[in-house]
Amino acid sequence: MSVEHALADFLEANLGRFAKHTGELLRQIPNSPYPKLSDAELIPRMQKPFVATISALRGDLQALIDFSRQSIKPVVDNPNASSDIVAQIGEAIYSTLKVAARECFADDELNYALALAAAAEVTFISNKNSYQAFVDIREARIREREETLQQMTSELDQANAALRELAAPIAPIHDNILVLPLVGSIDTNRAQMLTEDLLEQIVARQSDIVIMDITGVPIVDTNIANYLVQTTKAVSLLGAQVILVGISAEVAQTIVGLEIDLRQLSVRANLQDGIEYALEQVGLGIRPLQEQRRG
Structure with missing residues (x-):
């Protein structure tokens, strides 16, 4: 053995x-x-x-x-x-x-x-x-x-992309006019994201006018006011104009109290007035249908 x-x-x-x-x-x-x-x-x-x-x-x-x-x-x-x-x-x-x-x-x-x-x-x-x-x-x-992390990252990127679209639903209402309705609070990160998306849309659509509607912004503090000013400057560098609409009485008082100069912005009372003013800037206007047919 x-x-x-x-x-x-x-x-x-x-x-x-x-x-x-x-x-x-x-x-x-x-x-x-x-x-x-x-x-x-x-x-x-x-x-x-x-x-x-x-x-x-x-x-x-x-x-x-x-x-x-x-x-x-x-x-x-x-x-x-x-x-x-x-x-x-x-x-x-x-x-x-x-x-x-x-x-x-x-x-x-x-x-x-x-x-x-x-x-x-x-x-x-x-x-x-x-x-x-x-x-x-x-x-x-x-x-x-x-692989799981990559999948989660991809899903997070998709969610962030969807969130960007919801956070900045930039809508073209004419070949040269964009509307940016702002809703909710705006922190530094969101402000930067909004500005980036807005500038990209202006370049992509060759827009001349941007209507920023802050009706849905409950509080305007120094950060938000500065965001409006800085965004206006950035937009002007692209040769476009900002029209600010939707300022409530409370927001107006806040802006005055903060002593922030918004004179470089064109301001209108509401979105309708802003659209009418924007159309005037490009030589257009809104008329009743009957009047258009008679013309």
Whole structure:
């Protein structure tokens, strides 16, 4: 009988004892699940790597390879586990194999040395495949998380794009006239977004006039007033004009109280007046249909 087969038979005959010995070693590994397991849970679990090792010693290396790659999956599920756990498990099993080899060949130093070499070989094969499986699983999960993150980023970009459209619903009412209704509060980020979108629309549509309707803005503070002034300056640099409409009595009082100069803006009472004024600037007007038919 070969040394490998003799060691396999000895392991098989003492499977429970060596499984318990390995379990005691594994309980000493920090950040591992083993310290929390009872003997009733741990010993049957530790018998499995020895069953695979026995198969390998008898010539079935694939059984050990398959087991090593499969058994590492629960370990990878532990977020605190690192690849060091593979070496630690392998060291615990190899320590037990050395004990088994010593007992099996207590009076035969040559066969003991051969048994140690066989134990080292199967341990190396097991560790190599366990480590590769650990890396493969971790890399696969990282790729999955990256794909999920990319998908979430794409969805967020789409949501932000939709939000931009809702936040700045710039509407053309004529070839040369745009209307920008402002609704809700306007912080620095939204103000910048509104200005960027407005300038892009002016360039894209070659507009000459922008009607900014602030009827839906409940409070006009210094930041909003400055936004209106700065946007007007930016629009004028593109050769267009801003008409401000929708200033309520409360907002007017606020602007006066803030002592902000809005004289560079053309101001009209409401959107209708603003549209009529804008049409006048481009040589157009609104007439009743009957009057148009008589004309």
